[in-house]
Amino acid sequence: MDSTNILAYGNASATEKLDQMNITRRALTSHDVEIEILYCGVCHSDLHIARNEWHSTIYPCVPGHEIIGKVTNIGSHVGKFSVGSIVGVGCLVDSCQECQNCKDDLEQFCENGATQTYSSLDKHSPDLPTFGGYSESIVVNENFVLDIPANLDLAATAPLLCAGITTYSPLKHWGVGPGKKVGVVGIGGLGHMAIKIAKAMGAHVVAFTTSEDKFTEAKRLGADEVVLSKDAEQMSAHTGTLHFIIDAVSAKHDINAYINLLKVDGTITLVGVPDEPLAISPFSVIMGRKSFAGSLIGGITETQEMLNFCGEHNITADIELIDMQNVNEAYERMLQGDVKYRFVIDMATLKN
Structure with a gap:
């Protein structure tokens, strides 16, 4: 399958506001899952990285690592998910999966450097940075995709993937x-x-x-x-x-x-x-x-454990649902503490 051009929201430099752009997603490998993004949380890290405040941003940058979506395609060797499954993607989309920390389910501390959901280098397509959840879809290794408990509100579940x-x-x-x-x-x-x-x-x-x-x-x-x-x-x-x-x-x-x-x-x-x-x-x-x-996030096994725990106790985030076009305003409000307690983007509005 060829790489895919899709709509996204991002910026090309630290001084630019986020705006609509086209990005390229890599072709599906045999162990990949393609996900249509339904909701994406807005984390303070998104703002830091979009504005290069941690001096590590790779541009163009498409933020977003609190992703809820629906599986639309799977690779030939994927066994964990099927088309139509409701899934999540958090802060990581890959790691070496071979070092001791990865074997210990601590992929966030991968000794060879975990692949972040955005503004990282995609080891499958070294000429492409990873792009986050402010986009139509995402392609992720199945080992970094998470099951979402059926009883939880999807929009309010998105921030669980980071917060x-x-x-x-x-x-x-x-x-x-x-x-x-x-x-x-x-x-x-x-x-x-x-x-x-x-x-x-x-x-x-x-x-x-x-x-x-x-x-x-x-x-x-x-x-x-x-x-x-x-x-x-x-x-x-x-x-x-x-x-x-x-x-x-x-x-x-x-x-x-x-x-x-x-x-x-x-x-x-x-x-x-x-x-x-x-x-x-x-x-x-x-x-x-x-x-x-x-402490820094958690590994994939622990993240799934957290989602299951939240499902059992009916825990979700308190959110304000916003349109994609209002994300720059949301960033400014976030700086002022004017949100209770997490913005979540309705990704259906990306095409407006």
């Missing part, structure tokens, strides 16, 4: 569950998922926010307690009480104020990506044998 696994993975890795008191710092796209998932795991959830306006929202999402992080008295009342904290803040903040809330042997894990380094006081961690850690 869901980014929060599920550390919560699972650090043993969050009944009897554990867990802090969630920041109530945005990642934080609101962390509250829902930690609560479903059986933990006592304490949400931290800089805005009193979010108290009611945090409780609605499932938080047992809400703390105004700007209030020293409220923060002090939680000193030494938390087993685990997931920090979803992508702005500069005082990380030591949260480390001080951990119990002995507690861990704080960063999933947000602040623009500036965080300054950790040595005494924050040595007093109480506390750990500061980070």
Whole structure:
């Protein structure tokens, strides 16, 4: 089968807004799945990469790694999916599948470099960058395609492919569950998922926010307690009480104020990506044998596990559905925090 030209939304440089363009998808290999994209979430990473803020973008760039779609074609050796299946694609579309990390289902840490869903190099077509979900369709190796639970709303499921696994993975890795008191710092796209998932795991959830306006929202999402992080008295009342904290803040903040809330042997894990380094006081961690850690999405097996967990507990993201033509406005609103809690593009509007 020949490569295919399709419609997409992207940009050719960091200073350009996203606009309609034509891109080329590679020909289907024997282990590939072709997917018509129905919905695509808008992640803050999309904005960072489209604007080359991490200095690694390959142009032209078509963002989008929270993809829900329908299988329209399969390669001759594909055994996991059939035409018509509803599937998902997250942040990864390939890896070497041979290194120890890949064998351990940690493809996100592939020793030879995982292939990102967009702005990466496609090993099947080295002259083409990978293009993301702001497009009509995508071609993906079957090992990187995910089953979507039938009971979940498709549009609201899209953000699970990034925001869901980014929060599920550390919560699972650090043993969050009944009897554990867990802090969630920041109530945005990642934080609101962390509250829902930690609560479903059986933990006592304490949400931290800089805005009193979010108290009611945090409780609605499932938080047992809400703390105004700007209030020293409220923060002090939680000193030494938390087993685990997931920090979803992508702005500069005082990380030591949260480390001080951990119990002995507690861990704080960063999933947000602040623009500036965080300054950790040595005494924050040595007093109480506390750990500061980070986490990056999850492997494919764990991502499927997360989707199944969300299906069992009927967990989806809180979303605002938008037309493709409004994505630039959505980026600006995202910068202002004006979204509850994730934009999702109705990809049917791409052809408007």
